[in-house]
Amino acid sequence: MIRVINAVLAIVGGVGAALLLYYVLNKVVEGLPGKWEDRIKPYVFIGPAVLAIGLYLLYPAVRTIILSFANAQSTAWVGLENYTDLLGSRDFQITLINTLLWIAIVPAVTVAFGLGIAVLADRLGPQAEKLTKSTIFLPMAISGVGAATIWRFIYETRPKGEPQIGLQNAIITLFGFDPVAWLQLDTLRVNSFLLMIILIWAQAGFSMVLLSAAVKGVPEETLEAARIDGANERQIFFRVIVPQIWGTVITVFITVLIVVLKIFDIVYVMTNGNFNTDVIAVRFFNELFRSGDNGRAAAIVVMLMIAVLPVVIYQVRHFRAEEAAR
Amino acid sequence: MTTTGTTPPPTAAPSPVKPRRALPLPGRREAAPGRGQASPLVRAALLLVCFLWLVPTIGIVVTSLRTPDAANTSGWWTVIASPLDFTQWTVANYRQALEAGMGNAFINSFAVTLPATVIPIMIAAFAAYAFTFMEFRGRDILFVLIVGLLVVPNQVALVPLLRLYGDLGMTGTFAAVYLAHIGFGMPLAIYILRNYMSTLPKAVIESAKIDGASHFTTFWRLIVPMSVPALASFAIFQFLWVWNDLLIALLFLGPGEREVVTVAVAGLVGQQQQGWQILTAGAIVSMIVPVLVFLSLQRYFVRGLTAGSVKG
Numbered sequence: 001m002i003r004v005i006n007a008v009l010a011i012v013g014g015v016g017a018a019l020l021l022y023y024v025l026n027k028v029v030e031g032l033p034g035k036w037e038d039r040i041k042p043y044v045f046i047g048p049a050v051l052a053i054g055l056y057l058l059y060p061a062v063r064t065i066i067l068s069f070a071n072a073q074s075t076a077w078v079g080l081e082n083y084t085d086l087l088g089s090r091d092f093q094i095t096l097i098n099t100l101l102w103i104a105i106v107p108a109v110t111v112a113f114g115l116g117i118a119v120l121a122d123r124l125g126p127q128a129e130k131l132t133k134s135t136i137f138l139p140m141a142i143s144g145v146g147a148a149t150i151w152r153f154i155y156e157t158r159p160k161g162e163p164q165i166g167l168q169n170a171i172i173t174l175f176g177f178d179p180v181a182w183l184q185l186d187t188l189r190v191n192s193f194l195l196m197i198i199l200i201w202a203q204a205g206f207s208m209v210l211l212s213a214a215v216k217g218v219p220e221e222t223l224e225a226a227r228i229d230g231a232n233e234r235q236i237f238f239r240v241i242v243p244q245i246w247g248t249v250i251t252v253f254i255t256v257l258i259v260v261l262k263i264f265d266i267v268y269v270m271t272n273g274n275f276n277t278d279v280i281a282v283r284f285f286n287e288l289f290r291s292g293d294n295g296r297a298a299a300i301v302v303m304l305m306i307a308v309l310p311v312v313i314y315q316v317r318h319f320r321a322e323e324a325a326r
Numbered sequence: 327m328t329t330t331g332t333t334p335p336p337t338a339a340p341s342p343v344k345p346r347r348a349l350p351l352p353g354r355r356e357a358a359p360g361r362g363q364a365s366p367l368v369r370a371a372l373l374l375v376c377f378l379w380l381v382p383t384i385g386i387v388v389t390s391l392r393t394p395d396a397a398n399t400s401g402w403w404t405v406i407a408s409p410l411d412f413t414q415w416t417v418a419n420y421r422q423a424l425e426a427g428m429g430n431a432f433i434n435s436f437a438v439t440l441p442a443t444v445i446p447i448m449i450a451a452f453a454a455y456a457f458t459f460m461e462f463r464g465r466d467i468l469f470v471l472i473v474g475l476l477v478v479p480n481q482v483a484l485v486p487l488l489r490l491y492g493d494l495g496m497t498g499t500f501a502a503v504y505l506a507h508i509g510f511g512m513p514l515a516i517y518i519l520r521n522y523m524s525t526l527p528k529a530v531i532e533s534a535k536i537d538g539a540s541h542f543t544t545f546w547r548l549i550v551p552m553s554v555p556a557l558a559s560f561a562i563f564q565f566l567w568v569w570n571d572l573l574i575a576l577l578f579l580g581p582g583e584r585e586v587v588t589v590a591v592a593g594l595v596g597q598q599q600q601g602w603q604i605l606t607a608g609a610i611v612s613m614i615v616p617v618l619v620f621l622s623l624q625r626y627f628v629r630g631l632t633a634g635s636v637k638g
Contacts (some may be wrong), residue, residue: 032540067485120371142616143569153382167381170401304481
């Protein structure tokens, strides 16, 4: 109960303090001579937001880069040692390969699947379409931890002869095969693929919703024209619809890509990176929290930043283009 | 589901998802294949996909209601054979899960999520107003920086923050977590609100100015009330994001007295001797709030999605 009161106090206090700050600063600025008021007021309005971003994103990001050149306790400089150690270890190479596999598979599959469902559901009646989309979309609200718990009941393994409580093993034993310890099966990275399925399950709804809106926005005249010219449905889809929604396809792809780059909870809860399923964000957590190695954890984050950099550049250019078109 | 086709998101970039016209228009899709004209094959395929999407979730709902014996010795689907055998059903799992720490964690989750959702809204609204309606040096550069930060993963901040919190003695406090979420959520909040505000009619603001209203008054009396849809979009997005977060809660609060629901469920997964039925009941307790929020406010959530999900 005390915690709830504390939370309420934090909200009231936080909002109240911020409001008071704005009010007082505003009054002070209004007291200034006209020209100065106009010059200073914008900075009063953006001040607290810029402070929050500076304190929680910019300053720590710079610190992280610096710490990546220091040792585990950040007491001495070690140069590039954290990077060379990580990149030289077989363990971390596997982590990188796994992360690349996730990047290669999950965004593309999520986009393709979402687009397929969007186009097919568009042909249903309004009620059926709504129901279909809600069903696919619902996992968006479920946490990675929740999703991992849910999928435990698909992948769980019991010794041969005992009744299987995992669905996947129940099905294969039904056909006379031996049960498989799915999450430990790293042949051909099967276990990693099974973890990817969980993320695809969770993200497909997002992809479908955005792409569905885009497909519905394709002007009917263009489809009409293609039909008159004798195009079949397949040609219309690939030559008329897809080019017109390409911008959205890229947006969804990038969004899922970012989710994949920092995928943590699903892998952490399912395997904690064991059985060759480690990915970069889980490795980061274990270096930072389990091993207490600030230097290596920071070096991993710097690699992550480098990987994200092209996306940041794309994002900014895209934004500039949109602004110019306004 | 909301009819996303008819409700274009308020946010312009990064997605060009802007249906060029509302649906349905008379005469639209009169040629094959149109609305309600799906072939039986398409219907069957979609039905199958929906079924596959629901099965995993149904599995844990069913398991959470079964007795420990039943849950640990047979697959949940076996209940289909005898759904009316009431000796296998129980709600005791939920009581046990709540007593095993989920009840405590449930309250903790609110203690973290509510401040993390409400506080940034106002700070971001002020900033978004300045970015939209005021002229100042460095405005465009600052906003481009915010757009870039949208896709930067939160991990960039965690190593120094963990040290800083340790030095300040803040590790293990709710404030440590919600303050971090306020910072991490800020670029997205400003971005969503600014994009929405820039679609508001400039004439309204101009006439307020002519009537002698100050920026402060214009902001409170005009812009905030008009921006409610965008404020709601961000609030829902941030609420789900913070509630469902594991990484930051694990680092700054950890397991124990102050653990939040995600940390608690992750802990239950690790100690399965407690039994599947407790884990499933706990997982459902952790999911019930976001799912309800999501289902009841889906419309706003979808609007926020366009910009929201690029959050790093």
